[in-house]
Amino acid sequence: MLPKIDWDFARADIHFATHGLHPYPARMIPQIARRLIEMYSLPGDKVLDPFCGSGGVLVESMLRGRDSFGIDINPLACLLARVKSTPIDPELLMSYWEKLRAGIEKDIIAARFKQIKVKVPDFSGTNIEYWFKPYMIEELLIIKRHLDEIGKEANLGTKKIREFFNVCFSNTVRVVSGAKKREFKLYRMPKEKWKKYRPNVFEVFKNRVNDSIRRMGEFYELFMGNSLKAKAEVFEADTRKMFTKEFPEEARRQLHEESIDLVVTSPPYGDSRTTVAYGQFSRYSLIWLGFDKKVISEIDKKSLGGNTREKNLDSKILIDVLSRISEKRAADVKSYFVDIEECLDKIYKVVKNGGHACFVLGNRTVNRMKIPTDEIIVELGSRYGFDHVATFHRRIPSKRIPWKSSPTNIPGQKVETISKENIIVLRK
Template identity: 55%
Template sequence: MFSEIINVKVVEGEDWDFRGVDTRYMTHGLHPYPARMIPQVAGRLLRRYASRGDVVLDPFCGSGGVLVEARLAGMHSVGVDINPLACLLAEVKSNPLSPDVIWSYWSKLKVAMGNDVRAFKFREIKSVELPDFSGTNIEYWFKPATMMELAIIRKHLEDVEDERVRKFFDVCFSLTVREVSGTRKGEFKLYRMPKEEWEKYFPDVFGVFVKHVEDAARKMGEFYNACDKSVFSRVFMADTRDMLTERFPRDANELLLSMPPKIIVTSPPYGDSRTTVAYGQFSRLSSLWLNFEKGFDKKTIMKVDEMSLGGRLGEISKLDLPTLNMTLEAISKSDGRRAMECASFFLDLYKCLENMYRCLKEDGYCCIVVANRTMKRVQVPTHIIIAEMGVQVGFKNDVTIIPRTIPSKRLPWENAPENIPGLKGKTMSKENIIIMKK
């Protein structure tokens, strides 16, 4: 049993809530994504624990908010995610593209697309070839006319030869797909809108796409003018559990070994993608329409949540961590399978932490933002479990925890774990930032 006393410093009295601030400035506002870390948190961590010219790693980069902030702070960045849509968003958001180039392409594309859409509406074009959607239920989410208009836009995007420009338009197309689908608005999971609303729903697909392109071009222009163009932002579609092994992309391994990150800033998935934050469900419709891009194969798209941390229940080897074991015991009293799912997630996260420690520069910092979930009415103190894991994999036994909100729930046991003295219920907040040093 891992029994080392964990030295935790809880920082209170400093405002990390950033209430009321704009979190969608510049390219942060290009496309929604579930459970985004707000950019102000990432920006402050980067400027506090790293310097211009350093390398930043986000091993669960999602839509790339940390990478955008790294670029704005004059730092190189590397992002990793298993979700093809996340990788597309992160790549486009963090790499500046000249607004002059965008508007030059768009002025021609807008006319060509508009002509074809009008020809379809006036029945001058009788049919449009749709992508191969076999094995999916995509027709449930779109009306036939909507699918035809999307297919026209998609065909024009495929013909854009400049990859960076095409991917910029892909992001706008993804947003359009979400908006014109029959999903309930404001939801990240897939729920169809009520029947009476669906029957009256006839979106202006091309009009929506035009709006998103022109909004995105303005946001990219702001980013282009503000960011440091002398640094790189690289995004890899890969699994952090495989980092620095032969299963990880060779060029990613070479980059991390030749330019080790000085800082890791990340927010890992919630550990219950199928029921809590369904990244795969959120991405599915857009991703199926983007299957002309590399990495957007149907098999991957349909299994994103299953491939996430804890998504597969294999053989669970026990991690000797007091807080985790107490949590699993409390959950298993209500539901043994849910306890196994929780264990599976933390086992996967442990593998990732080992790899993150290995690739980090000596004296580098690892900053992890987590929310504490509830399973079977048991609060899972993820921040404490990560602190225990971090010390076990080799980080210095001097962990800083910054609570971001006021707590609403207590731990499943009466007092703080015995191996972390002084950690009381008041620090068990809804979200915490864990900071560890190599």
């Protein structure tokens, strides 16, 4: 009998060190990652997060002396995960910032007085003018041009510096845009508020940089104080493609069968259309960072359940659930679990015998029917050979996911979605 453990962490600081560098939807709180890492692995072990999001599991693994690997299909998630798990001396960052600040400030003042003309790239098809006023576009372009200059001296060490400042820039894009704050789907603020909205772009960027350097300093100090200098690697890839030629070559070298001691992950809770739209959340950050428009538009389609999938799944619980909801929604739910099953297959293969896989997820509601995702994952996992060790429960104090969703996607009809998380522990 396992002793009762409090998993709520209701008063914990979930934004300490680099955990607070940049918002990201439905993050696993670091305290849960840390506890699972300490319970089911040892210093020197290897940890994998196959849906790594912004990299919280990687940060906690490093601080506990475990090498770690993160996989995500979203380029913004991969950027955030790399920066959050790359310790950089804050004094080095300050030296770069002093030069950057002077150059950016000078050019923004010159642009305001029409002393320089800012070249605007091709933003066609992005609807950027709807979300950003002309002065915002001009000043963001000036900042980005200066950031792009970092590392032109062909010093590989400067890539991590440029990426750090790009994360600060992405945060600035989110703050100054017309998107409603505290929303992860794209909704513009009310018209009257937008008319009066005039943030100082450079001040926002400056505040983001100063706060981020402080947070990186905290992470750097924690990391340097650990005798085990663990490292993290991030792969922009699809976990469903692990062990195939479509998986990056370097990732295939590192993540071979039975190479991982522990998996800790929080997969998407459902398809992006009806739960968290990671692509929508990332869209304008990625546009401003210069990512390919086609890549950006495909993020949600490539997510779990993003495409209709036909396959019979050996889960009595799932079959029963699908029979109780509408045919259209049943197809979406089934597609999600077909994708989850593919991932479970890969996760089982990559974990060593005796190793563990921990999943943190919520059970969402579809057509007023609660989907027992935790039980379905246990059932599907057992088909591959996973034993169910435990399921812990956590009440969510304030996780930024949709608390209310439309049960039939009809505006105005709302139902509570997720108020607690389940932490499933499986053993190979």
